[in-house]
Amino acid sequence: MKNNNNVDKKNEINNLENQAAALAVIAGLFSTLGEGIATISTALALQATQQQNNQESDTNNAKIDLRNIERKIDNLEKEIIQMKKMLLSKRT
Template structure:
């Protein structure tokens, strides 16, 4: 009887240990998932910043073109006497 009780107690202890180990792995997995999500957000922020910089540069180039065309129109008006 006592042997059977000891085996039951050992089985319960082993079950508890396994549950503890499983919980630790689950917590570790959740932590890794959170880190992966943070990295994905950071990568997205970098991509948005890069795109914003490219758009700003494109706008600057367009403004330069507009300025040059405006200058040419003024010169043409002067040449034509208007």
């Protein structure tokens, strides 16, 4: 009977060790899955930041282009005024 008790205790210990090992594997899987999700989240945040920076850059470039166009229009207006003056002075 002692022999049976020893075998039962060893089996019980082996079962507990197996359960502990199985739980450790499951915990490792959850940990790995969590790290994977965190990595994807970080990549998405980085991508969003890059897109925002690109949009801001595009907006800044558009503002610069608009300023250049405004300057050119101002210069053309000045030239037209000068041409008018010249034409008017030739008429008189």
